[in-house]
Amino acid sequence: MTPTLFGRIQTRLFMVFTFGLVWSIVILPVLPRPAGASLGDVAGDVLTALVGVALLGVIWELVYHGFQQIRWEKDWPSLFGLLTGINEGLLLFVVLDMPLSTFLVHFTTTWIVIWLALHGPMRVLFLRWRFRGGRLV
Amino acid sequence: MSDTDTDAGLSGAPGDLTQELIDTATWTDQQITAAGIPMVDVPIVSVGGGLGSLALVDYLRIAGVPVQDIAVLTPNKRPSETYEFLANNSQIPRHERLRSDSGSVMDNIWGFPSYALREAWNEKGLKNKIFPVWQVTTEPILAEYYTPKSGQVYESVDRETARIGWTQMLRPGQVRMVRRRAGGGFLTILTPPPGSTQTRRVAYRSRFVHLSLGYPGVRFLDDLRSYRERSGDHRRVVNSYEPHPHVYEELARRPCTVVVRGSGIVASRVLQRLLDDNDAGRTQTTVVHLFRNYVNGPQGESITFRRPGTGGFAYQAFNYPKAAWGGQFRNQLLELNGDARSDFIDTTGGTNTAPRKDWRVQLERAGSIGTYQQRVGQVSSVEPTEDGFRVRTEVQDKTGASFSVDADFIIDATGLEASIRSNRVLADLVDVSGAQTNPKGRLETLPTFEVVGTRSEPGRLYASGSSTLGSTYAPVDSFLGLQYSAQQIAFDLGAMGAVPKLGPLRSAKEWFRWMQNRPPS
Ligand SMILES: Cc1cc2nc3c(=O)[nH]c(=O)nc-3n(C[C@H](O)[C@H](O)[C@H](O)COP(=O)(O)OP(=O)(O)OC[C@H]3O[C@@H](n4cnc5c(N)ncnc54)[C@H](O)[C@@H]3O)c2cc1C
Numbered sequence: 273m274t275p276t277l278f279g280r281i282q283t284r285l286f287m288v289f290t291f292g293l294v295w296s297i298v299i300l301p302v303l304p305r306p307a308g309a310s311l312g313d314v315a316g317d318v319l320t321a322l323v324g325v326a327l328l329g330v331i332w333e334l335v336y337h338g339f340q341q342i343r344w345e346k347d348w349p350s351l352f353g354l355l356t357g358i359n360e361g362l363l364l365f366v367v368l369d370m371p372l373s374t375f376l377v378h379f380t381t382t383w384i385v386i387w388l389a390l391h392g393p394m395r396v397l398f399l400r401w402r403f404r405g406g407r408l409v
Numbered sequence: 410m411s412d413t414d415t416d417a418g419l420s421g422a423p424g425d426l427t428q429e430l431i432d433t434a435t436w437t438d439q440q441i442t443a444a445g446i447p448m449v450d451v452p453i454v455s456v457g458g459g460l461g462s463l464a465l466v467d468y469l470r471i472a473g474v475p476v477q478d479i480a481v482l483t484p485n486k487r488p489s490e491t492y493e494f495l496a497n498n499s500q501i502p503r504h505e506r507l508r509s510d511s512g513s514v515m516d517n518i519w520g521f522p523s524y525a526l527r528e529a530w531n532e533k534g535l536k537n538k539i540f541p542v543w544q545v546t547t548e549p550i551l552a553e554y555y556t557p558k559s560g561q562v563y564e565s566v567d568r569e570t571a572r573i574g575w576t577q578m579l580r581p582g583q584v585r586m587v588r589r590r591a592g593g594g595f596l597t598i599l600t601p602p603p604g605s606t607q608t609r610r611v612a613y614r615s616r617f618v619h620l621s622l623g624y625p626g627v628r629f630l631d632d633l634r635s636y637r638e639r640s641g642d643h644r645r646v647v648n649s650y651e652p653h654p655h656v657y658e659e660l661a662r663r664p665c666t667v668v669v670r671g672s673g674i675v676a677s678r679v680l681q682r683l684l685d686d687n688d689a690g691r692t693q694t695t696v697v698h699l700f701r702n703y704v705n706g707p708q709g710e711s712i713t714f715r716r717p718g719t720g721g722f723a724y725q726a727f728n729y730p731k732a733a734w735g736g737q738f739r740n741q742l743l744e745l746n747g748d749a750r751s752d753f754i755d756t757t758g759g760t761n762t763a764p765r766k767d768w769r770v771q772l773e774r775a776g777s778i779g780t781y782q783q784r785v786g787q788v789s790s791v792e793p794t795e796d797g798f799r800v801r802t803e804v805q806d807k808t809g810a811s812f813s814v815d816a817d818f819i820i821d822a823t824g825l826e827a828s829i830r831s832n833r834v835l836a837d838l839v840d841v842s843g844a845q846t847n848p849k850g851r852l853e854t855l856p857t858f859e860v861v862g863t864r865s866e867p868g869r870l871y872a873s874g875s876s877t878l879g880s881t882y883a884p885v886d887s888f889l890g891l892q893y894s895a896q897q898i899a900f901d902l903g904a905m906g907a908v909p910k911l912g913p914l915r916s917a918k919e920w921f922r923w924m925q926n927r928p929p930s
Contacts, residue, residue, distance in 0.1 A: 273735065274731045274732045274734065274735050274736030274737075275736065276736055276737045276740060277737075341713045342712055342713055344714075344715060344716050344717065344725065344730055345725065345726070345730040345731040345732060346730055346731065346732035346736050346737050346738055347730070347731035347732055347736060349547075349548060349549060349550055350545070350546055350547075350548070351546060351547050351548075351550050351551070352550075354546075391521070392521045392522070395519045395520050395521045396519050396521060396916060396917055396920045397913040397916060397917055398913060398916075399518065399519065399896060399911060399916055400896065400900075402512075402520060402735055403734065403735040403739070403893050403896065404735060405732075405735055405736050405737065405739070405740065
């Protein structure tokens, strides 16, 4: 998938609240929990993180789109999709008030799940998605 | 690829075209019956039977269209036949890698699993399994783009054609013309192989017609065409897309000089073949590479719109930038019209080759020992040498100075014939049926790939492949482009209710069937 700006934003929001959400629920019980924290506390943190990835993500996508403009191919290699997890993760951690271990496990695995889903399941479910720069509607 | 079929009937054979039919733009069923031509009813006809036909038929079969609702009119048995012929000639044997990427998967409408994943799956040994995955994950930043071996494409296409019942949809023969039918839809005239049917022609009466006819033939540079016509020498001056093994055989017998014309991907292939033979000690060839336009730096003024280039070649991984298939360039082109559209296609496409390190290294090495030489200029004449054994190319450079190159062979690696006038079906469509042409002189198509000017309610006529270049999509002549066209056509048909829609659930279900190699449900 070679994203357009609009496609990026749509895909981002969709991925976070579908694949990202489902994965978060699956992994929730086994996430590292600080002493004294309840499952509900962690669930709250995880949800905040997801919303954070979505909202900050919209701003990140603007930056990425700008960077994409100096590439002749106007593409976004898979590797970038993986590596941008680092800058996004760092910023998100700074912004959020979340135990490091919980954040690290949740964020990293969710990022990878979404990245993998972009390379297979999304193509299978939405045939036009890869030809429309990531737009779903 | 040539159509040897004689013109208007009057052959005396039963069931042939009549002068009346040829002169009438819109046919009635009675006219066909009166001419004694049998009529076959089928809702969807795809003419060509190449990769473009496969792309559409695959899509429709997966959407749920049964085999009896589709007829593929073609002289070929396998969809990759013509492609394989051209690829072999242009020095891409089965073990060589193609140009397109891992996700341009000709036998799978989803692009998943990609060629790279499948190669990893099938290869033996950990290293061979990991490498394609590493390459496709890190391309084009840490590794070059992964591209599949042509053999993998042919084998997987054969598997898919068997799965979707391709042979059941085949109607062998050459199509002579497609005309509008009074009352709607189209009549497609097929000339089956002699002796296979009772009549000379068979008419296919359908609501929808799809044309994907590929290239009508090879095209020579003007000076080379003129040399071939004047001298009758088709041995020393060859086109890279036609069979030319005699050149390589002769080179193995004695040291020769070969002139290569062109600087696109096929020129790169030919250079590789020539220099590989030298490197392996099979030949002692001197290659003179003649450029008309020498690219010696990035093309384009703006930092956001500049293509890399150096050493004579314009470089990009694929024939268009990636974003032309489904990114922002696709959107941009949809907004353009006329010459602006044509210019945009030229700027993003045009002559270019893939930035492959092994090619660059090979050229540099051969350049340093003089077996590969670059010359730049405008060819003023091509004549036989005095002794008649070689061909002399006279060239004028930018300063007006001229030089000449005597060579044993000249390989024209510049192109295939793409003019739609050279294909009689398309020429007839334009001349008689009102098909519009675009700024590149090819068929003007809507974003749905319907050919503008041919509507025959409730029927529609679509085209894909090289005959539509210059309309709203640039990479029409590529695996992924053919699949894109197929998708647009299938959605257009779906929107009319003519074929089932392919929504997420069915798509997923069909994907699982594909994985199990079970026929579409
Ligand atoms: C050497 C070469 C290498 C390429 N490499 C790549 C690559 O790496 N990646 C990529 O994505 N694309 C590549 N392409 C581009 C593209 O994918 C192919 O050109 C593809 O085969 C186009 O499909 P098509 O259906 O338009 O034409 P074809 O596959 O050529 O099929 C058209 C068929 O129509 C038939 N036909 C013509 N007229 C009639 C008629 N009147 N009646 C019945 N049948 C008729 C012909 O016999 C032919 O078999 C390459 C092209 C060439 C030539």
